[in-house]
Amino acid sequence: MKRIGVITSGGDAPGMNAAIRAVVRAAIGRGASVVGFTHGYEGIIDDEAMPLDSISVGGIISRGGTMLRSARSKTFMTEDGRDRAVGVLRKHELEGLVVIGGDGSLRGALALHDEFGFPVMGVPGSIDNDISGTDFSIGFDTAVNAALEAIDRVRDTAYSHERIFVIEVMGRQNGFIALEAGLAGGAEAILIPEVPYSLMEICTDMKRAAVRGKRSSIIIVAEGAARASDIKDFIEKNTGFEARQLVLGHMQRGGSPTAFDRVLALRLGALAANRLISGYTAEMVGVDGVKLVSHPLSYVLSTERAIDPEKLLLAGVMAQ
Numbered sequence: 447m448k449r450i451g452v453i454t455s456g457g458d459a460p461g462m463n464a465a466i467r468a469v470v471r472a473a474i475g476r477g478a479s480v481v482g483f484t485h486g487y488e489g490i491i492d493d494e495a496m497p498l499d500s501i502s503v504g505g506i507i508s509r510g511g512t513m514l515r516s517a518r519s520k521t522f523m524t525e526d527g528r529d530r531a532v533g534v535l536r537k538h539e540l541e542g543l544v545v546i547g548g549d550g551s552l553r554g555a556l557a558l559h560d561e562f563g564f565p566v567m568g569v570p571g572s573i574d575n576d577i578s579g580t581d582f583s584i585g586f587d588t589a590v591n592a593a594l595e596a597i598d599r600v601r602d603t604a605y606s607h608e609r610i611f612v613i614e615v616m617g618r619q620n621g622f623i624a625l626e627a628g629l630a631g632g633a634e635a636i637l638i639p640e641v642p643y644s645l646m647e648i649c650t651d652m653k654r655a656a657v658r659g660k661r662s663s664i665i666i667v668a669e670g671a672a673r674a675s676d677i678k679d680f681i682e683k684n685t686g687f688e689a690r691q692l693v694l695g696h697m698q699r700g701g702s703p704t705a706f707d708r709v710l711a712l713r714l715g716a717l718a719a720n721r722l723i724s725g726y727t728a729e730m731v732g733v734d735g736v737k738l739v740s741h742p743l744s745y746v747l748s749t750e751r752a753i754d755p756e757k758l759l760l761a762g763v764m765a766q
C-alpha cells in the first residue's frame with residue numbers, strides 16, 4: 447500500500463493529535479504517503495483533503511483536541527453518503543483509511559469495509575473508555591486526570607467547611623470515568639449507571655460518619671446515573687447537612703494529553719498504519735495490559751466493555 451488516508455471523527459479526545467502524528471510518520475517510514483481529511487467523514491464527502499508530511503504533524507503532540515478537526519456526519523449515515531465518500535477516497539488514489547474515533551466512527555469504518563471492500567483500520571479515541579477490545583482508549587487517562595484535579599481541589603474546601611460535595615463527571619452511558627476518578631480521589635460514594643444505588647443508604651452512611659466526627663464527603667456521579675442537583679437536593683432534605691454541587695462538563699474533554707495518553711496514541715497510531723500498509727483490514731488496534739493487540743472490528747463492535755468488578759468492590763470497601 448502506497449497511499450493511505452486518516453481522519454479523526456466523533457467526539458474529540460486528547461491524544462488524537464499524537465495518533466495522527468504516529469500514523470503519518472509510521473506510514474512515511476514504510477515508504478507510503480498520507481492524506482488527511484478535516485471534519486471526519488463529512489470532510490471526506492466534501493473532499494477536504496490535506497496532504498500530511500512529517501513536518502505538518504510537528505509540534506502537535508502536546509496539544510489536546512485534533513488538528514484535523516472532528517465532526518459528526520448525517521450524510522455518511524446513508525449508503526449514498528458512504529458511496530460518495532469512497533468515490534473521493536478513490537479519486538485521491540487512497541488504498542486504505544485509518545479512522546481515529548469512538549464507537550460510532552468505528553461502525554462507519556466497518557461499513558466502508560463491508561459495503562465497498564475498502565480497507566480500514568480503527569484506532570480507539572474516546573474519553574469514555576467504553577470501546578471493547580482495548581483496556582484503554584486514547585483520551586481516557588487525560589479526562590480522568592482532569593476530573594481528579596477538580597476533585598482534589600474541591601476536597602480542600604469540603605474538608606475545611608465540613609461540607610458535602612456532589613461532583614458530576616462525564617459518562618452518559620457508563621461510569622468508567624466516574625469510577626476511576628472516584629477511586630483516585632478517595633470519593634465517599636461513586637454513582638454509575640451500571641450499578642443500582644440507594645440514596646437513602648448513602649444518607650444514612652453520612653449521618654453515621656457525622657457521629658464519628660466526619661462531616662465532609664465527596665460523591666462522584668456519572669451524568670448517566672443522575673444529575674448532581676437532584677442528588678444534592680435529596681441529601682440536604684434527608685440529612686439536614688449542607689451540600690454543594692459541581693458539574694465538571696467539557697473541562698474534562700480538553701487539555702494537554704497526559705504522558706500515558708501520548709504514548710498510547712503513538713503506539714496505536716503507528717500500529718494502525720503499519721497493519722493497514724501490511725494488508726490487514728477491518729480491525730481495531732488496542733492494548734491488552736501493556737501489550738499491543740488488534741481485533742476484528744466486527745468483534746469489537748458486537749462486544750460490550752464491562753466495568754471491572756474488582757474495582758467496583760474496591761470502591762465499596764474504600765468508602766467505609
Ligand code: ADP
Nearest residue numbers: 456457518519522547548549550551553554557
Ligand atoms: P463517536 O465516534 O465518538 O462514537 P458518533 O457516534 O457521533 O461519535 O459517530 C461519529 C460519526 O460516525 C457519525 O456522525 C457518523 O457519520 C458515523 N457513524 C456512526 N455510526 C455509524 C453507522 N452505524 N454506520 C455508518 N456510519 C456511522
